[in-house]
Amino acid sequence: MLEGEKEIIEKAKNGEKEAFGLLYDYYHPRIYRFIFLKVSNKQDAEDITHQVFLSAWQNIKNYEPQGFPFSSWLYKISRNAVIDFYRSKKNEISLEEVGDRLNDELRIDKIDLKIQIEKVMKALKKLKPEYQDIIIMRFVDDLSIKEVAKVLDKSEGAVKIMQHRAINSLKKLLI
């Protein structure tokens, strides 16, 4: 969460661009990362992320902070944007291309580590969308169970069960 986020959001809701700009700077990298890990294509990830923040800026007046973190709201918009993206585009990226795209995004020098990470990314792509989301939000972006529950519209208990299953499924794919 951004420091003083509550006040910044109120200002953004009142139309203050600078306030939204602060939110944009803080959340943009993680939203981009979330989307990139789901679509595995830099161009598409950039387009979709742009759409997400545009939609957030245009609809921030409708955002109600009570019990619903701003991060969860943004992730929810992102999930829907990715679903719409897959509906409109029939061509899925092949798993072989995942590795090539990763080279541009990850600044990692060790080759063996890069190979391991590529394997994880390919395995991630094979998971059910909900499992992908949980793993990315919880273990890559460090969101809390509560935040993830709000994004997925599920109880915290259900998220815990799904998280456990998601990790098991990912481990099975990596054997």
Add this chain to the structure above:
Amino acid sequence: MKKNFFFILSLILFWGLFLIKISISFADDSVLNEKCIFDSKVKELENVLQNPDQNYLKQYYLELNLRREILSNVLDCLIANTQSLKENLNKINIKNSFEEDIKSKIIKKLDEAQEYYEFRKNKVSGLTKEGLKYTAYSLKIDRESRFIPVEDIAQDFILWKKNDELFSFAQKRYDEINKAIQIFKPEENESIKNALDDAQKKLNDALEKHNLALNVISDFNHNEAKDLINQSLEGLLDVYKTFYDLSQKAISLMKINK
């Protein structure tokens, strides 16, 4: 005259169709009846094995024919059971694409099971004694690993759909009670408000388990599905206890106000 004729004709048609329906349903049950009882034949086989005939060939053929007959009956029973499960699944009222997806997956696996049983059935008449033993053994292993789990999930799904109806009634009942109880001003009556909040919380908890059960059925996890189905129903029963308490509170308040 004409009126009477049509009246009698319609009566005959009605009762005729009714009797046909009854006899079909009895036939369904009696088909399963015949195919799935093995006790007497198994006893016969055990008797033949424990009291062998002195004539070796006679003994061999007695045993062979009994084994063939029993295995053939077992496969007939399995085919009938699988067919019945598929028919039950096709009669279910599917609400959305997720349920449709689950149903299709189960039916696909039941089709595979049926194909397997039919394939084995066709081979039975040509098998030797050793062949029959081996077939029975591999059928047992394959059922344990592949087919019984699918049958379990099919029955979980059928039970879940029935429970889904009960949850719809419960939600409707809660909404109606919530509306009706407003005349007792729950915001001023703590006991009523607490009972109402309690009912809502319990209903949400039970519903969550119910919905989770469907996700788990979709993953073909029978043990977890069974637990969640049982827990969701127990939870739902608890909700009705709260509804009953609310109704009793309402009755006593109405008596006071009189």
Add this chain to the structure above:
Amino acid sequence: MDIFELLKQLNKIEPDKNYTLLSKEKILNIDKKNVEIFYAQPKPKPSVLLRIVYSLSFVFSVFIIIFGAILFFKSFTPNLEALNPQAIKAEADAIDFQIQLSKIIYNTPENNLSKTVLLQKIIKNESSTPKTEVTEVIEANTTTPTSTPITIEEVLDILSK
């Protein structure tokens, strides 16, 4: 490296800095553009507009009046039938019945015909509980049987020896 450490590494994925700046600029300037577009559109003639607005308001008001009247009269007759204890008990009985059914189905071996028949009857009688037909089956399963029928698995075991 374990799976969680590998996932943490994915945290290093970052967007391109130029794209980030450009995107932010475009988004935050979007309001101005929208206002310009709005004024650029040709506006319909006032008389036509007014007519549309008046008709819609009239229809809307009529609807509000009718709806309000219905609600007003309904408020005097709350549906206390919802709190009828007999009705609540009947629904609770149906749930209890379903719990017993589930127990039987889960505890009955695979080939037992009563289980298959039970499942069939659950489907046939989707909108009502098949009490009379199924009660017999429940009673048959809860009384101690003189002998349990042999299961398919037991038969296959015997045949494989």
